[in-house]
Amino acid sequence: MILNKEHLAIRDTVKAFIEKEINPHTNEWEKEGIFPAHDLFKKMGDLGLLGISKPSEYGGMGLDYSYQVVFSEELGLISSGGVSMAIGVQTDMATPALAKYGSDQLRKDFLAPAVAGDMVCSIAVSEPSAGSDVSAIKTKAIKDGDDYVINGTKMWITNSTQADFICLLANTSEGSPHSNKSLIVVPMDLPGITLSDRFDKLGMRSSDTAQIFFDDVRVPQRNLIGTEGKGFRYQMEQFQEERIFGAAGALKMLEQVIKDTIEYTAQRKAFGKSILDNQVVHFRLAELQTEVELLRALVYSATATEEYINGEDVTMKASMMKLKAGRLGREVTDSCLQYWGGMGYMWDTPVSRAFRDGRLTSIGGGADEIMLGIISKHMGTSPSR
Ligand SMILES: Cc1cc2nc3c(=O)[nH]c(=O)nc-3n(C[C@H](O)[C@H](O)[C@H](O)COP(=O)(O)OP(=O)(O)OC[C@H]3O[C@@H](n4cnc5c(N)ncnc54)[C@H](O)[C@@H]3O)c2cc1C
16 A cells, blocks of 8 residues: 555644543543543544544545555554544444445434544444344334334443444344344433443453443434345444454554563563563564564555455455454564563553453454354355355
């Protein structure tokens, strides 16, 4: 991917924003278990950063997805994974289907404020008894007059305690689990919506995650995104950007862990020389840096060079990069933590935070095994072929 002046301008803006507005606060937000999403998103919205690839009619920059990849990659410089994940929910997980299939009115009412940073949003797919198997969700949205009446529970929802609206996947009819679902925009201030306490998590500690309960929640049918019954397909499509975001966001995060480890091991001495001077250490870091560069090549080629920006289906490559980002994330942070010795085991060292935060990549948004299943299907080797 050749970066032009606009790509570089976005990269520089994001980097400067992170240095000034985010990283000085991440230690405090990690301790509090939440960050001020409204405040931060408004500042990002003012710079146009929440709508890089969103249509200009709704306040976006209207640029192709290669610019969004540059944005996502730069977010890897945030020293707390929870903040970058929350931004990604707003830009790449909860709003792609709304931007593509939402009615004009729905986009004016919800997409435009999300792009401006006036509203915070969440994507609500997972449930207590259905995570990997999205087709098994039980939440229902049943038509009654001009409304849908929603009942059910959503689980592990990022941004939910601060969200103004969610993009909800629910069953809108009986029948085949792949054609009975719809995506619906649900404002969070409606009667009948309640939340659990924030979850206490292994990592991503600056991000708020909770359960959402729906008890006879009425939402107008005009809040349906696109066509009723196509929600499962829209969500599978929406997962593409979530997975590309996850992989692009891992690149600089992992490089930072490698850089921090080089710095630490260069000054830490054992047996009369630096830890870094042991060949086993610097060779391993060289190997890991090579792997990160290979992941970057996959992200760039699938999304930017020729495929995603030209409207091609990148399901297989998006699954590959998500799988690789999860596995490599575990490898890099685990290997690096080892070279920090006892310091690596301390809660507040950057490598230990990255180890905890990065662990989610192999689970959230489709676990490694789900990615392997999709890749196998595309290879024609799955038993369902
Ligand atoms: C911090 C955090 C934030 C999240 N944010 C959101 C959010 O904003 N919105 C949202 O909708 N969801 C969110 N999730 C949910 C997340 O997407 C799910 O946890 C994930 O999809 C896995 O579902 P599950 O936890 O139910 O795992 P399960 O489906 O119970 O699976 C457990 C494990 O079994 C294995 N497994 C599953 N299926 C197979 C298979 N076919 N073959 C082999 N092995 C298999 C995998 O290793 C998997 O990890 C979040 C989760 C966390 C932890």
